[in-house]
Amino acid sequence: MSIDKQQKAYHNVFFARQPIFNNKMKVWGYELFYRKNEEADSATYIDEFKATMEVMSNLALSPDDKFKAAKIIINFSEQAVLEDLPLSLHPKSTIVQFTDPEKVSSELIETMHKLKDSGYTISLDDYAARYENQELYALVDISG
DSSP: OOOOTTSOSOOOOOEEEEEEEOTTSOEEEEEEEEOSSTTOSSOOOSOHHHHHHHHHHHHHHOOOTHHHHSEEEEEOOHHHHHTTGGGGSOTTTEEEEEEOOSSOOHHHHHHHHHHHHTTOEEEEESOOOOGGGHHHHTTOSEEO
Protein backbone atom coordinates (compact mmCIF):
# COMPACT_ATOMS: atom_id res chain seq x y z
CA MET A 1 0.00 0.00 0.00
CA SER A 2 1.55 3.29 -1.06
CA ILE A 3 0.77 6.63 0.49
CA ASP A 4 0.11 9.55 -1.80
CA LYS A 5 2.41 12.53 -1.20
CA GLN A 6 -0.66 14.58 -0.23
CA GLN A 7 -1.64 12.08 2.46
CA LYS A 8 0.15 11.52 5.74
CA ALA A 9 0.29 8.20 7.52
CA TYR A 10 0.24 10.08 10.82
CA HIS A 11 -0.37 13.51 12.29
CA ASN A 12 1.30 15.35 15.13
CA VAL A 13 -0.57 15.58 18.40
CA PHE A 14 -0.76 18.67 20.57
CA PHE A 15 -2.24 19.85 23.83
CA ALA A 16 -1.11 22.29 26.47
CA ARG A 17 -0.84 21.35 30.11
CA GLN A 18 -1.07 23.62 33.09
CA PRO A 19 0.23 22.24 36.37
CA ILE A 20 -1.96 22.51 39.45
CA PHE A 21 -0.15 22.53 42.77
CA ASN A 22 -1.27 21.45 46.22
CA ASN A 23 -0.62 23.53 49.35
CA LYS A 24 2.89 22.01 49.62
CA MET A 25 3.75 23.19 46.09
CA LYS A 26 3.78 19.63 44.74
CA VAL A 27 2.10 18.94 41.41
CA TRP A 28 -1.38 17.58 42.15
CA GLY A 29 -2.48 17.42 38.54
CA TYR A 30 -2.55 18.96 35.10
CA GLU A 31 -5.33 20.73 33.27
CA LEU A 32 -5.10 19.76 29.62
CA PHE A 33 -6.03 22.24 26.90
CA TYR A 34 -6.72 21.71 23.21
CA ARG A 35 -4.16 23.19 20.84
CA LYS A 36 -4.37 23.03 17.05
CA ASN A 37 -0.60 22.97 16.49
CA GLU A 38 2.69 23.59 18.23
CA GLU A 39 2.62 27.34 17.51
CA ALA A 40 -0.84 27.85 19.07
CA ASP A 41 -0.86 29.65 22.41
CA SER A 42 -4.63 29.45 22.83
CA ALA A 43 -7.46 27.16 21.85
CA THR A 44 -9.06 27.93 18.52
CA TYR A 45 -11.69 25.47 17.42
CA ILE A 46 -15.07 25.31 15.77
CA ASP A 47 -16.30 22.02 17.18
CA GLU A 48 -16.13 21.74 20.98
CA PHE A 49 -16.82 17.98 20.85
CA LYS A 50 -13.97 17.41 18.39
CA ALA A 51 -11.61 19.46 20.59
CA THR A 52 -12.47 17.21 23.55
CA MET A 53 -11.86 14.11 21.43
CA GLU A 54 -8.49 15.47 20.25
CA VAL A 55 -7.31 16.09 23.83
CA MET A 56 -8.38 12.58 24.87
CA SER A 57 -6.70 10.88 21.92
CA ASN A 58 -3.58 13.00 22.28
CA LEU A 59 -3.37 12.04 25.95
CA ALA A 60 -3.51 8.37 24.99
CA LEU A 61 -0.63 8.91 22.54
CA SER A 62 1.48 10.98 24.93
CA PRO A 63 4.68 9.31 26.11
CA ASP A 64 4.81 11.64 29.15
CA ASP A 65 4.88 9.66 32.41
CA LYS A 66 3.82 12.76 34.38
CA PHE A 67 0.20 11.92 33.67
CA LYS A 68 0.46 8.50 35.27
CA ALA A 69 1.10 9.91 38.76
CA ALA A 70 -1.06 13.04 38.64
CA LYS A 71 -4.70 13.93 38.16
CA ILE A 72 -5.75 15.15 34.73
CA ILE A 73 -8.47 17.72 34.19
CA ILE A 74 -10.16 17.70 30.81
CA ASN A 75 -12.89 20.11 29.79
CA PHE A 76 -15.63 17.98 28.28
CA SER A 77 -18.26 19.49 26.03
CA GLU A 78 -21.84 18.77 27.08
CA GLN A 79 -22.18 16.45 24.09
CA ALA A 80 -19.06 14.53 25.18
CA VAL A 81 -20.48 14.13 28.69
CA LEU A 82 -23.86 12.96 27.35
CA GLU A 83 -22.09 10.43 25.10
CA ASP A 84 -20.24 9.04 28.15
CA LEU A 85 -16.74 9.89 26.87
CA PRO A 86 -15.36 10.47 30.38
CA LEU A 87 -16.06 6.80 31.15
CA SER A 88 -13.22 5.83 28.81
CA LEU A 89 -10.73 7.37 31.27
CA HIS A 90 -9.98 6.08 34.78
CA PRO A 91 -12.08 7.77 37.50
CA LYS A 92 -9.22 7.86 40.03
CA SER A 93 -7.05 10.03 37.78
CA THR A 94 -9.61 11.98 35.71
CA ILE A 95 -11.37 15.17 36.72
CA VAL A 96 -14.39 15.77 34.48
CA GLN A 97 -14.65 19.51 33.87
CA PHE A 98 -17.44 21.26 32.00
CA THR A 99 -18.55 24.83 31.46
CA ASP A 100 -21.56 26.07 33.43
CA PRO A 101 -24.43 25.63 30.95
CA GLU A 102 -27.13 28.22 30.39
CA LYS A 103 -29.76 25.51 30.54
CA VAL A 104 -29.47 22.11 32.23
CA SER A 105 -31.24 19.12 30.74
CA SER A 106 -32.49 16.17 32.76
CA GLU A 107 -30.15 13.99 30.65
CA LEU A 108 -27.15 16.02 31.81
CA ILE A 109 -28.18 15.68 35.46
CA GLU A 110 -28.66 11.93 35.01
CA THR A 111 -25.27 11.54 33.32
CA MET A 112 -23.53 13.58 36.03
CA HIS A 113 -25.09 11.29 38.67
CA LYS A 114 -23.73 8.29 36.76
CA LEU A 115 -20.25 9.85 36.66
CA LYS A 116 -20.34 10.61 40.39
CA ASP A 117 -21.56 7.07 41.15
CA SER A 118 -18.65 5.74 39.04
CA GLY A 119 -16.13 7.65 41.19
CA TYR A 120 -15.33 10.66 39.00
CA THR A 121 -14.56 14.08 40.44
CA ILE A 122 -16.65 16.81 38.79
CA SER A 123 -15.29 20.29 38.13
CA LEU A 124 -17.34 23.27 36.98
CA ASP A 125 -15.60 25.92 34.88
CA ASP A 126 -16.87 29.50 34.46
CA TYR A 127 -19.30 29.26 37.38
CA ALA A 128 -22.19 31.63 36.72
CA ALA A 129 -24.35 31.01 39.84
CA ARG A 130 -27.57 30.41 37.93
CA TYR A 131 -30.47 29.69 40.26
CA GLU A 132 -31.96 27.16 37.84
CA ASN A 133 -28.70 25.10 37.88
CA GLN A 134 -28.75 24.34 41.63
CA GLU A 135 -29.35 20.61 41.12
CA LEU A 136 -26.28 20.44 38.89
CA TYR A 137 -24.16 22.50 41.29
CA ALA A 138 -24.92 20.03 44.08
CA LEU A 139 -23.01 17.38 42.09
CA VAL A 140 -19.88 19.52 41.59
CA ASP A 141 -16.72 18.87 43.63
CA ILE A 142 -14.57 21.74 42.30
CA SER A 143 -15.74 25.09 40.86
CA GLY A 144 -13.92 28.05 39.50
